[in-house]
Amino acid sequence: MFKDNLLKGKTIIVTGGGTGLGKSMSERFSELGANVVITSRKLEILEKTAEEISAKTGNPVLALQTDVRKPFENEKVIETAIEKFGKIDILLNNAAGNFISPTERLSYKAFDVIVDIVLKGTYNFTLAMGKYWIENKIPGTVLNIVTTYASTGTGYVVPSAISKAGVLNLTRSLAAEWGKYGIRLNAIAPGPFPTEGAWQRLFPDKSLEKTLINKIPLKRYGEHIELANLATYLVSDFSGYVTGDVVTIDGGEWLAGAGQFNWLDSVKSGDWDSIEKKVRGK
Ligand code: HXC
Numbered sequence: 692m693f694k695d696n697l698l699k700g701k702t703i704i705v706t707g708g709g710t711g712l713g714k715s716m717s718e719r720f721s722e723l724g725a726n727v728v729i730t731s732r733k734l735e736i737l738e739k740t741a742e743e744i745s746a747k748t749g750n751p752v753l754a755l756q757t758d759v760r761k762p763f764e765n766e767k768v769i770e771t772a773i774e775k776f777g778k779i780d781i782l783l784n785n786a787a788g789n790f791i792s793p794t795e796r797l798s799y800k801a802f803d804v805i806v807d808i809v810l811k812g813t814y815n816f817t818l819a820m821g822k823y824w825i826e827n828k829i830p831g832t833v834l835n836i837v838t839t840y841a842s843t844g845t846g847y848v849v850p851s852a853i854s855k856a857g858v859l860n861l862t863r864s865l866a867a868e869w870g871k872y873g874i875r876l877n878a879i880a881p882g883p884f885p886t887e888g889a890w891q892r893l894f895p896d897k898s899l900e901k902t903l904i905n906k907i908p909l910k911r912y913g914e915h916i917e918l919a920n921l922a923t924y925l926v927s928d929f930s931g932y933v934t935g936d937v938v939t940i941d942g943g944e945w946l947a948g949a950g951q952f953n954w955l956d957s958v959k960s961g962d963w964d965s966i967e968k969k970v971r972g973k
C-alpha cells in the first residue's frame with residue numbers, strides 16, 4: 692500500500708511505544724524508513740522492543756525512558772532525540788492507562804492516575820513539541836490515539852472516557868490554533884485491537900470478551916497492521932490537508948451500538964415472514 696521509504700528522513704516520537712499498538716505502529720514506521728523514538732516508564736521493555744524492531748527493519752530505533760506525567764522528563768526525551776536525529780517531525784501520543792471498574796468504587800487517586808497519564812500526559816508532550824516546532828519553524832504533525840467512547844462517553848471506564856474526550860478536544864482545538872504554523876493534529880479512534888495491556892485490564896474474563904465480539908458488525912477484532920497503516924497515512928505527507936479530524940477504525944462497533952433498530956439483529960431470519968405480514972399495508 693505504501694512505497695518503501697515513505698517516511699525516510701522523518702523522526703517520530705511514539706509514547707508507549709514499547710508494547711501493544713504503540714509497538715506495532717513503531718514497527719510499521721520503521722519499516723517505511725522513519726527514525727523512531729519509543730518512550731515509556733519501563734526502559735528494559737523499551738530497549739528490547741527497539742532492538743527487535745531495528746533488527747527487522749535495519750533502521751534506528753531509540754529507546755528513552757519518560758513518564759508522560761512529568762514535563763521535564765519529556766523535554767529531556769525531545770532534547771536527546773534532536774541530538775541523535777537532528778530534528779523531530781511527528782509526535783504519536785499513544786501512552787495510556789485504563790481499567791474497568793464501577794465508578795463509585797474508585798478512589799480519588801484511582802481517578803487521578805488515569806487522567807494524569809491520558810489527558811495530562813498528552814497535553815504535556817504536545818505542548819513541549821509545539822513550542823519546539825513553532826520556535827524552529829518546523830511543520831510538525833501530531834497523532835493522538837483516542838477511543839470511540841471519546842465521542843459517545845461510556846460507563847465503567849469513566850476516567851479514561853473523560854480523558855480521551857479531552858484529548859479529542861485538544862486535537863480539534865490546536866488544529867485550529869496551530870494550523871498557521873503548519874502544524875497538523877489528528878486522532879484515531881480504534882475499536883478493539885487485542886493487546887496484553889488492554890486485555891488484562893478490560894477483559895479479564897473470556898465471557899466478557901465474547902459479549903464484545905458479538906456486538907461488532909464485522910464479527911472480528913482489528914488487526915494491528917490495519918491500525919498501523921491508518922496511522923502511517925495520517926502522519927505522512929499524503930494526509931497534508933487533513934487536520935483536526937478523528938478517524939474511527941472499529942469494524943462498525945460504535946454505530947451498531949448507537950443505531951436505534953440494530954437490536955433487530957436478534958430476530959431469527961425465519962421470523963421475518965410473520966413480522967412482514969403484520970407490518971405490510973399498515
Ligand atoms: C480500582 C484501582 C484498580 C482497579 C488500580 N487502582 N487498579 N482501583 N480498581 N482495578 C487504584 C489503586 O488502588 C490506586 O489508588 C490508584 O488506582 C493508582 O494505582 P497504582 O497501581 O498505584 O498506579 P500505577 O502503578 O501508576 O499504575 C497505573 C495503572 C496501571 C493505570 C493503574 O494499570 C498501568 O500502569 N496501566 C498502563 C497500561 C494500560 O493501562 N494499558 C491499557 C490501555 S487500554 P489508591 O487510592 O488505592 O492508592 C485503553 C483503551 C481501551 O486505554 C479501549 C478498548 C476497546
Ligand code: NAP
Pocket residue numbers: 706707708709710711712713730731732733734736757758759760784785786787788808812836837838839880881882883884885886887888889
Ligand atoms: P498497552 O500495551 O498497555 O500500551 C500502553 C502504553 O502506555 C504502555 O507501553 C505503557 O508503558 C505506556 N504508559 C502507561 N503509562 C505511562 C506513563 N505514565 N508514561 C509513559 N508511558 C506510559 O495498551 P494498548 O492496547 O497498546 O494501548 C495503546 C493505546 O491505544 C492507548 O492510548 C489506548 O487507550 C488505545 N486504545 C487501545 C485499544 C485496544 O483495543 N487495544 C482500543 C482503543 C484505544 P509503561 O508501562 O512502560 O509506561
